[in-house]
Each structure stands twice: as C-alpha cells, then as structure tokens.
Amino acid sequence: MDEQLLKKYLEYTKSEEGFAVLFVKKHLPQAKGHWVDITDRQCYNNSPDNLHFRYVAGGLYKRKIQPKYPLVTDYTFNGKFDKIN
Numbered sequence: 001m002d003e004q005l006l007k008k009y010l011e012y013t014k015s016e017e018g019f020a021v022l023f024v025k026k027h028l029p030q031a032k033g034h035w036v037d038i039t040d041r042q043c044y045n046n047s048p049d050n051l052h053f054r055y056v057a058g059g060l061y062k063r064k065i066q067p068k069y070p071l072v073t074d075y076t077f078n079g080k081f082d083k084i085n
Contacts, residue, residue: 019050020038020041020043020053020056021038022051023056030060033062034062036058036060037058037059037060038057039058039059040057040058041053
C-alpha cells in the first residue's frame with residue numbers, strides 16, 4: 001500500500017469530516033452501498049464523543065464501482081493496527 005495515501009487516509013479519519021462520514025454510516029441505514037459526501041457539519045465542541053454532532057448535511061451517491069480494500073488482518077499484529085506492513 002502506498003505510504004503517502006495511507007498517511008492521508010489516517011489524517012482524514014481523525015478529522016471532523018471523517019467523523020461525520022462515520023456518523024452517517026453508523027446512523028443512517030440508507031447510506032449502505034453509497035458514497036457519503038459531507039457538505040456541512042457542526043460538532044459539539046465540549047463533547048468527548050467525536051460522533052456528537054449538532055447537524056450533518058450532505059449527499060449519498062450510489063456506488064457504481066465497488067472498491068477492493070485490503071484485509072484488516074493484513075495490517076494488524078497481535079490484534080493492533082500496524083501501519084508498517
């Protein structure tokens with residue numbers, strides 16, 4: 001896996017937009033099989049929960065191409081994520 005792409009992805013997953021996508025995937029059953037495009041969001045600043053949003057706005061787009069992701073087990077060692085592989 002390309003190290004630069006992995007680094008960008010890991011940064012994105014820790015961003016507010018990344019958490020908004022996770023929020024939509026977790027709480028909106030219609031998001032299954034769709035790409036999520038977040039256009040606006042606002043989280044609660046004092047909440048310790050990263051998935052605690054005032055609102056999330058965006059769109060769902062049907063996946064025409066199904067990506068082939070590497071197995072999680074390819075990047076875990078002793079049950080922990082290992083980004084070196």
